[in-house]
Amino acid sequence: MVSGISLSSLSTANLAGLINAVPVELNGLAPIARAILRLNFDNIYHSPWYVGIIGLILISLGVCTFKRVIPARLPPLRPVTVDKIPLHDTFEVEASAPSVRRRLAELLSARGWRIRERLFGGVEWSFADRHDWARRGVLVAHSGFVIIAAGTTLYWARGFAGEFAVVTGQMQQVERTHALIRLDDFAYKISPIMTKSGMVYQPVDYVSKVTVTGNDGVAKRYTVRVNHPINVDGTLYYQASYGFGMRFRVTHYGQVDPSLSARTLLEGDSFDLPGTQRSVLYERFAPTIDRQSGMPTADPRVNNPAVVLGASQAGNTLGEALVPLGQAIDLGGGWRVVPKQYVLYSGFQYRNDPGVPLVGIGAFVLLAGLIISFYFLPARLYLRVDEITPGRARVGAAATTVKGYDVFADEFGRVAAALRGELGTPAAIE
């Protein structure tokens, strides 16, 4: 097997000796590839199982909302057994029951509680609610999820995305939008920085200067940077990558092949040698070759560059070689290739997403719901005032919240103490 031959063994450019080597067997991977395609792993977000999972999550959310959240968060007003609720207090007051009820309502209203009175089986109950509106916080949060799902579904149904690369000085028509994009110039900036661990080549900037002709037919100039996409007719174009296109001088027994020599290959492109089953793959560009070792360095700036070429015979990989610019490589059968000139190309992504506003609204609603749920504590006081004897009443008070009892225990203690204190003086009531 010759696959995986190290660059060091091939630093002298000559692939001819590899042409008849044993090919690499890739057929064993075919079932995996078929499985990936059948399961739609090549396009996950449009696959039935992915959409199915999202659907199940939404169904679960809906069932949970209506079966659990609404009954638990929005309970009806109903009588309770006061002393069976963990937060409860009972005390007696020297006053008539109606006056105690009136005074309780006044006291709690003054503290921001909303008072409602109901009659159950001849017994008058008072219900005091605080932050009652916040009981809907979870519903708001769940609604946010649904809106986000609607936004992403809109993208799924109507949006599109893709990517393309343009070589400096050339023009490309974007498949989905039909916009024409010409790359006027591409530049990158890399700063070599000596850190405590050694030299680091930090990329600082990637800039594409483009001329774009959109639906209006007018060519406009733009600058595209990372974090600064451009918007053309509602589609956003992003700076995604860059690379080095390469022009080769391809000769057969010394005669230049004009067709192959005129092409600009991007990294990953290949060409076939006419009359043979051999292909040459332009694997990648090596910007800087160490002059002493002849090996690529970590420096991404162009200084003594080379290219990595791969060769294959009838689809079977034969090997690869590091070929400095200007040097020839013998491919056998009279074919020779010289990496002649590099040219920068810029890679772009584009995306048209009509669901963005909905997703934004959904995110805001979701956050609002979370904040309402976490930072407001809806609580309900159940108040029952019974006349024990004329002029003497017993007050029973209990409290529930949507987050259990412990979180409200201290506050209930303070409320109960305040009620006791305020109602304790008969003069204050009558």
Next chain:
Amino acid sequence: MSLPADELLIAIALIAYTLGALALLVYFFSRTPWLVKVGAPLAIAGCAAQFIQLVVRYETTHVWPLLNLYGSLSLFTAMSVAIFIGFAFRYRLWFAGGFVLALAAIFLAYAVTWYEGTMPPVPSLQSYWAKIHVPIVVSSYAAFLVAFVFSCIYLIKYYGERSVAGVEPRAAVARWLAALPSLPQLDVIVYRAVAIGLPLISVGIITGAMWAKEAWGAYWQWDPKETAALFSWIIYLAYMHLHTRHAWRGLRTSWVSVIGFLSIIFCYLGVNIWISGLHSYKI
């Protein structure tokens, strides 16, 4: 040899946290009141030194200081201590300060090992979102650290009380456990810390998605960091949902909080350090 101001401030913070942790850990076991008067000012001093250090670093380098592991861990420790200080003053919780400060000291010392000097940010990090998304996410991690510490104390108290019940020779341990807040009180503290962290991490994920949309063209790409953050978010969301169930509140939710923080550490450090992806910003 003189240290630059920012390195000096980090050293001060590290020393303050270490000494403060020692004082408050001794207080945790001995309940000697004057130790709080030593530990609390040290915590405040260390925290203040860290925030000043971040400002000094930004002013001197003009590079947003949170774009690498050194800077973000520095904010993480500072915010952890700041949130704890807030809790400690509000709910009188200095007894737990030793654990928070010890963790802060460990994380800060680890942060220093990633210090490589000043680097200009890579293009994808050159965005105003860096000043919104990163502090929010790191602050959520800090809140979860505080929740983690109180969850551990809850579990210590819960299992400790079960093991010493009715065993006379361990009466001193029982008295010490009794001096801690009650289990429901500890549970409420954990809940309140998570109630700070969960909205923050939610905002952090949303702002991260918005930034990703601007930088890479997609809200979500199932990058390891995104996936890990979503996993952590789901754990804490589960915590909140389970906390509404009486049977789950307390012991089980404390375990969920512990697991949640472990997932946060994986999301924060594991993904940054061990897994390559769009968020592999170490130095």
